[in-house]
Amino acid sequence: MSFSEWLDFFLPYVPGFLHASWLVLVLTVLVILVxxxxxxxxxxxxASQIGVIRQASVFYIWFVRGTPAxxxxxxxxxxxxxxxxxxxxxxxGVLALGINSGAYVAEIIRSGLSAIPxxxxxxxLALGMSRxxxxxxxxxxxxxxxxxxAITNEAISTLKNTxxxxxxxxxxxxxxxxxxxxxxxxxxxFYAATAVIYLVMTTMLSQxxxxxxxxxxxxx
Amino acid sequence: MAAAPTPSAPTxxxxxxxxxxxxxxxxxxxxxxxxxxxxxxGEVVSIIGASGSGKSTxxxxxxxxxxxxxxxxxxxxxxxxxxxxxxxxxxxxQLRALRARIGMVFQSYNLWPHMSVLENVIxxxxxxxxxxxxxxxxLAEGLLERIGLADKRGAYPSRLSGGQQQRVAIVRALAMxxxxxxxxxxxxxxxxxxxGEVLALMASLxxxxxxxxxxxxxxxxxxxxxxxxxxxDQGRIxxxxxxxEVLYRPASERLQQFLKRVLHEHVAGPTGEAP
Numbered sequence: 321m322s323f324s325e326w327l328d329f330f331l332p333y334v335p336g337f338l339h340a341s342w343l344v345l346v347l348t349v350l351v352i353l354v355x356x357x358x359x360x361x362x363x364x365x366x367a368s369q370i371g372v373i374r375q376a377s378v379f380y381i382w383f384v385r386g387t388p389a390x391x392x393x394x395x396x397x398x399x400x401x402x403x404x405x406x407x408x409x410x411x412x413g414v415l416a417l418g419i420n421s422g423a424y425v426a427e428i429i430r431s432g433l434s435a436i437p438x439x440x441x442x443x444x445l446a447l448g449m450s451r452x453x454x455x456x457x458x459x460x461x462x463x464x465x466x467x468x469x470a471i472t473n474e475a476i477s478t479l480k481n482t483x484x485x486x487x488x489x490x491x492x493x494x495x496x497x498x499x500x501x502x503x504x505x506x507x508x509x510f511y512a513a514t515a516v517i518y519l520v521m522t523t524m525l526s527q528x529x530x531x532x533x534x535x536x537x538x539x540x
Numbered sequence: 541m542a543a544a545p546t547p548s549a550p551t552x553x554x555x556x557x558x559x560x561x562x563x564x565x566x567x568x569x570x571x572x573x574x575x576x577x578x579x580x581x582g583e584v585v586s587i588i589g590a591s592g593s594g595k596s597t598x599x600x601x602x603x604x605x606x607x608x609x610x611x612x613x614x615x616x617x618x619x620x621x622x623x624x625x626x627x628x629x630x631x632x633x634q635l636r637a638l639r640a641r642i643g644m645v646f647q648s649y650n651l652w653p654h655m656s657v658l659e660n661v662i663x664x665x666x667x668x669x670x671x672x673x674x675x676x677x678x679l680a681e682g683l684l685e686r687i688g689l690a691d692k693r694g695a696y697p698s699r700l701s702g703g704q705q706q707r708v709a710i711v712r713a714l715a716m717x718x719x720x721x722x723x724x725x726x727x728x729x730x731x732x733x734x735x736g737e738v739l740a741l742m743a744s745l746x747x748x749x750x751x752x753x754x755x756x757x758x759x760x761x762x763x764x765x766x767x768x769x770x771x772x773d774q775g776r777i778x779x780x781x782x783x784x785e786v787l788y789r790p791a792s793e794r795l796q797q798f799l800k801r802v803l804h805e806h807v808a809g810p811t812g813e814a815p
Binding site: 443 | 639650654668696716
């Protein structure tokens, strides 16, 4: 095939690919937000004084990290309707992946919190600052710097994991490619193109993280 | 007036800080056993004693970084009773108000690494006392000027030497305009050649009349600068008096042994206390 033939071949599918890629980005952002919320709650829960909360947090992390993401997605999308909770594929997907990633985020946040020397909190409290001011002004800014590399990795995993949602009829990039291939019988070209698009998106993500990391390293 | 009279405290009307029968245990280990101490405005009290004698814990009980198990604390308008279930136990808001008036400096400086020197100094006055930013900056600049670090205002703590960091930590506490300053072995983590600049700053504060409590291993400094020396032994105050008296004519054999050991270490080189 010459280049112009290639172009003619792909061109009709470009808008569809762009749309599917946009959906991947939207899914990723929503899943990350859910996972950070879950992660923060569970990380603090694991350090809680209250036994039940601590045990629930430990169970959550144990269950989520010990079972496949695909099964978790199936439980939420196919299983919950049996219990009277029917969710759209999109909502079920965001929820399932968010809960999944949240367990990993919780462990990352916990390790970040434990890396802050006790003296940082003490010097703040000794000046009369409240616990919440100390958390917000002194502890969390330092935690963010420490966990940024791990959080970036987790975000990249999340982006790639959105492809699992092709199994519950969310027409994101992977399912879109599959539908084209079903009519064109060109799996190599279209799966390769799909891989390149994922690669572009994950590369962009790590570039942003590298920039943030450089900015955060200014005081080290 | 006091249930437990403090030996040889200068007799002026009302002490700035009054502590009675303070007790603190960690698990089964009783660290402080009925400590009573009165400190008057302008006094510079050095606290000496072997490692594990409770002197640092005592200092940390004064601003309630450690919650005592019992005893009374009076500081200006704050009156606390630490007995379990007592009505006088401090609320979080009362603790913040107390700590805002008592400065504390730690062995390991504990400057906040993500903030510049200036930001470290203005943070608490702005957050805790609601001082407007311009005013807090002016105050901080004056204090940094005084310690010769005005040109470092924009630098991050990691760019400063240990001695510079510790002096900024002192200034950070001073920016709250405290009525009392607590120094917890503030020169122990410093290289020997940097100890002098920190001690000089503390000496100048003492000369200005700042009320200070300092846990220290610098016997020479305690002798020259403090108005009073307290010797802690096994969770009790074993001796209390003018530094020259306590240090030159120690009454107890424990203090004699302690001084011999510490002064010997001074001659031998390392001033640090064995862990």
